[in-house]
Amino acid sequence: MPTVFDESLRPRSRAVGLVATLLTVGAHAGSNCPDVVVSPSGSTFNVAALIADTGSPEAALDKARTALSQVKSGGGCRIFEDIAACEETLLVAKKAIAALEACSAASPPKH
Template sequence: MSNLTTSVARRVVFAIAGFWVYGGAASAACPAYVELSSGTVFDLAKLIADNGSPSAALEKARADLAQVSRAGECAAIEHTRRHAECVEIVEATHRAVAALERCSR
């Protein structure tokens, strides 16, 4: 290739790389997990990997929360040993949705 062609090609590559870096910097990186003060952990990285993208993971988590909400959340098991566990899982999922909303924009 001529020097002019090489120079133009190099500038195009740098411009594309610059747009890629700039575009990537514009959206926040998703955290690998969210954690409650009790120590309960929600694995966001796995949810994102399973669904292919943060936005798809967000839609999945929202759909799951909607289904749990329609079922009365944890009220059906209020007087069992599993109630506190259910409440923590629902709270962790709410936090996961909030984190996914921030990073999937």
């Protein structure tokens, strides 16, 4: 029966320890991002879901910036029927981008 000091088990136990460490570090790295951001009028943006969908705060930030850029390049809120709802959505999206910038390693885009 092998013991914990058995040489044949040493590489496996090191691998298990490494995986556990990486999982812990990964979980801790994402914990400084907010789950949601809320606009002054109460609209919410689920930052945690966007991070989960994209895989990282950096990828979520890129996706949010791209979406905001597409709306702006498409004519902004004036092309929508409900301009106030669009403006509210953009406001909360900008808050989400600011939160993602604060919690990710990515730097803001250069202008």
